[in-house]
Amino acid sequence: MIKLNLPEDSELDRSSGTVVLEDEPQVKEPPMYQVLLLNDDYTPMEFVVYVLQYIFNHDHEKSTQIMMAVHSRGKGVCGIFPKEIAEMKSHEIITMAQAHEHPLISEIEPLTD
Ligand code: TYC
Numbered sequence: 581m582i583k584l585n586l587p588e589d590s591e592l593d594r595s596s597g598t599v600v601l602e603d604e605p606q607v608k609e610p611p612m613y614q615v616l617l618l619n620d621d622y623t624p625m626e627f628v629v630y631v632l633q634y635i636f637n638h639d640h641e642k643s644t645q646i647m648m649a650v651h652s653r654g655k656g657v658c659g660i661f662p663k664e665i666a667e668m669k670s671h672e673i674i675t676m677a678q679a680h681e682h683p684l685i686s687e688i689e690p691l692t693d
Pocket residue numbers: 617618619620621622623624625628647648650651684
């Protein structure tokens with residue numbers, strides 16, 4: 581018996597016998613965003629460290645490093661996420677800061693490679 585090696589159903593237009601080669605499914609990575617923390621003169625260092633542990637799950641040492649980098653350079657990256665998650669985390673920082681009456685500010689920025 582001769583066995584024809586026909587393409588899968590999705591690739592064969594049976595009315596014309598034409599083989600339609602579909603594009604490979606494109607698995608696209610979502611655009612990524614940096615969550616930034618901005619320095620100010622009033623938010624207590626320990627509060628910033630606490631927020632970094634709570635929102636980003638960084639350990640105490642890493643949180644202290646990020647906080648000190650922001651304190652001395654003015655701005656720093658807390659983490660990199662897809663846009664909606666970055667927005668949520670940035671918003672959470674501001675909400676926590678406001679609840680404690682600290683002027684701490686966060687913003688997001690698209691990551692360009
Ligand atoms: N500069 C603040 C202080 O001296 C500490 C601080 C660090 C505030 C990082 C905000 O994003 C910040 N108390």
